[in-house]
Amino acid sequence: MKSKIxxxxxxxxxxxxxxxxxxxxxxxxxxxxxxxxxxxxKIHEMFGLELIDVRVFAFNVNKRADGSVSGNYExxxxxxxxxxxxRGPLTCLTVIGNRAWVGGIIADSSEPSLVGLEMWxxxxxxxxxxxxxxxxxxxxxxxxxxxxxQEYCDDAPEVNFPFDIEHGNxxxxx
Numbered sequence: 001m002k003s004k005i006x007x008x009x010x011x012x013x014x015x016x017x018x019x020x021x022x023x024x025x026x027x028x029x030x031x032x033x034x035x036x037x038x039x040x041x042k043i044h045e046m047f048g049l050e051l052i053d054v055r056v057f058a059f060n061v062n063k064r065a066d067g068s069v070s071g072n073y074e075x076x077x078x079x080x081x082x083x084x085x086x087r088g089p090l091t092c093l094t095v096i097g098n099r100a101w102v103g104g105i106i107a108d109s110s111e112p113s114l115v116g117l118e119m120w121x122x123x124x125x126x127x128x129x130x131x132x133x134x135x136x137x138x139x140x141x142x143x144x145x146x147x148x149x150q151e152y153c154d155d156a157p158e159v160n161f162p163f164d165i166e167h168g169n170x171x172x173x174x
Contacts, residue, residue, distance in 0.1 A: 029064045032174070033093055035100035035123060036060040039137055039168035046161075053078040057137060057168075059121075061090040061102055069093050073104060073121075075140055085110045086119070086140060092153035098125045100172045101156045103149025106142060117142040118149035122159055125172040135170035136162040 038058040044051055054077045061071030071090035078084070088107030093100060103120040119142045126133040138161055141152070 029066050029068075031062045032065050033063040033095040033100075034061065034173045035093060035095065035102060035125075035171065037123060037125075037135070037137075037168060037170035039135070039165035039170065041137075041163050041166045043139075043163060049080045051078075051080060052139075054139075059090065059102065061093050061100075063093045063095070071102075071104070073102070083110060086114060088119070092150045094153045094156045095172055095174050096156060097174075098127075098172050099123070099156075100125075101153045103153045105149070114142060117144055118146070119143075120149050120152040122162075123170045123172065124159075124162070125170045128169075134164040134166075135168070136164050137170065138162060 036059060038056065039054065040056070041054050042051060043049075043054070046052065054075070056074060056076040059071065059073035061069060061073075063069045069090065069092050071093070072088070073090055074085070074087035076083070076085045086106050086109040088105045090102055090104035092103040100123050101120065102123070103118065106114045106117045106119050109115050119140050121138050121140050123137045124135060126135050138159060143149075
């Protein structure tokens, strides 16, 4: 009888240790910040264009405890009647309160000269419900300078041109 109790106890201890060892890496590298959203909005008379009709601006990005960042974005608009699109991976994220600074690479675009450029944007989550202010986003900035997206995330600059989203939702979490 005592040997069965010892066996059950030993197996229980080994299983407990195994569970702790298996769970620890996942918990140690948990998501510590995230931002996601989709939005639609229109911009009138800016950048020499009469109308920028952003039909889809969607993104999802996570930052883990070890500092690694993963995610994707896509942007589709009609700019004065001309279709424009960019999409690619996201490689950096800074979250401060309800704002997120996000950067990555343009991996695919309707404008081939943009492919390979670094890109960035900023969003603000203003809460939920009909009483909340509208969430906002910036347009995508881009540069051929290596490291410019990470610099944008690191510097977390003040917003220059925020645009209220007309349809959609932004979620920013620390």
